[in-house]
Amino acid sequence: MENTLGLEIIEVVEQAAIASSKWMGKGEKNIADQVAVEAMRERMNKIHMRGRIVIGEGERDEAPMLYIGEEVGICTRPDAANFCNVNELVEIDIAVDPCEGTNLVAYGQNGSMAVLAISEKGGLFAAPDFYMKKLAAPAAARGHVDINKSATENLKILSECLNRAVEELVVVVMDRPRHKELIQEIRTAGARVRLISDGDVSAAICCAFSGTNIHALMGIGAAPEGVISAAALRCLGGHFQGQLIYDPEVVQTGLIGESREGNLARLNEMGITDGDRVYNANELASGETVLFAGCGITPGTLMDGVRFFHGGARTQSLVISSQSKTARFVDTVHLSDEPKNIQLR
Ligand SMILES: O=C(COP(=O)(O)O)[C@@H](O)[C@H](O)[C@H](O)[C@H](O)COP(=O)(O)O
Numbered sequence: 001m002e003n004t005l006g007l008e009i010i011e012v013v014e015q016a017a018i019a020s021s022k023w024m025g026k027g028e029k030n031i032a033d034q035v036a037v038e039a040m041r042e043r044m045n046k047i048h049m050r051g052r053i054v055i056g057e058g059e060r061d062e063a064p065m066l067y068i069g070e071e072v073g074i075c076t077r078p079d080a081a082n083f084c085n086v087n088e089l090v091e092i093d094i095a096v097d098p099c100e101g102t103n104l105v106a107y108g109q110n111g112s113m114a115v116l117a118i119s120e121k122g123g124l125f126a127a128p129d130f131y132m133k134k135l136a137a138p139a140a141a142r143g144h145v146d147i148n149k150s151a152t153e154n155l156k157i158l159s160e161c162l163n164r165a166v167e168e169l170v171v172v173v174m175d176r177p178r179h180k181e182l183i184q185e186i187r188t189a190g191a192r193v194r195l196i197s198d199g200d201v202s203a204a205i206c207c208a209f210s211g212t213n214i215h216a217l218m219g220i221g222a223a224p225e226g227v228i229s230a231a232a233l234r235c236l237g238g239h240f241q242g243q244l245i246y247d248p249e250v251v252q253t254g255l256i257g258e259s260r261e262g263n264l265a266r267l268n269e270m271g272i273t274d275g276d277r278v279y280n281a282n283e284l285a286s287g288e289t290v291l292f293a294g295c296g297i298t299p300g301t302l303m304d305g306v307r308f309f310h311g312g313a314r315t316q317s318l319v320i321s322s323q324s325k326t327a328r329f330v331d332t333v334h335l336s337d338e339p340k341n342i343q344l345r
């Protein structure tokens, strides 16, 4: 994949974040999401590429844009042969979440981002719109902690790998009834719990950066977000494991239908014969080349949110590439018509 793609996708997430941030705090989660989708799609379609969305908006609600299977990029247009050497271009798969943490944006809370992951065709696990049990941890613990082990055992392993007491560890868990026992177990083991209402992609990626004071992500979140998190952690060398959760009783929501059996059949139709399989980061983002890009919408641990000033906006993004082995924090000033008084920092 061309290196220039890594630069272009910065603008894709930036535009989505700017659009969404205009709806911050307005209590309109659907609009905050929709404008991010439109902005992401518009910018993406200006890139010289042949892309296909493998993780996108609403698998079940048949979203009109950035839906699974949608082709994106200039070189997918019917008249592409006029300006692209279609046969020479690598086909790429794209996983998007233009507004990860729609509630966070709607209620002006921290931790929302516009995110995407890219790989060559077939390089990202096309996760169904199910849930996923997740375990993320720093690189030092990769392959040592294990999603099949109890939280107590994993905390002990983590404390050895990170050379710090269990009491010094912070585990992020989504604040959901389904995690009641998990939270209790982590606390009993001695570690501290940081509860989040939404936004587990940011929490997963934080595990790979020391200084975030986040040492693990445990519990169940959405499966598509798991793949995007895995893409970032694979590039960063962090630990990520995910296991699809298809039983509505386990997640305690009606969002994935009513029957475990029906969901298993749906997985089968998608070619997933072992619904209980545990995938690691290299399996969820298996491509030779993997790129991740995220831009803060509201402020977060990894990045600042979008800030507007007279004549423009400022964004902070993170682009991670397995090819160039880089994690770039990009600070961008977006100038509108009459920029005045641009602050240096
Ligand atoms: O917070 C999230 C929501 O994402 P979005 O819909 O794009 O705003 C994600 O980070 C979570 O992974 C996930 O979607 C959430 O855990 C779903 O669980 P629940 O809210 O309990 O149905």
Ligand SMILES: [Mn+2]
Binding pocket: 097, 099, 100, 101, 225
């Ligand atoms: Mn999301």
Ligand SMILES: [Mn+2]
Binding pocket: 033, 097, 098, 099, 100, 101, 102
């Ligand atoms: Mn979203």
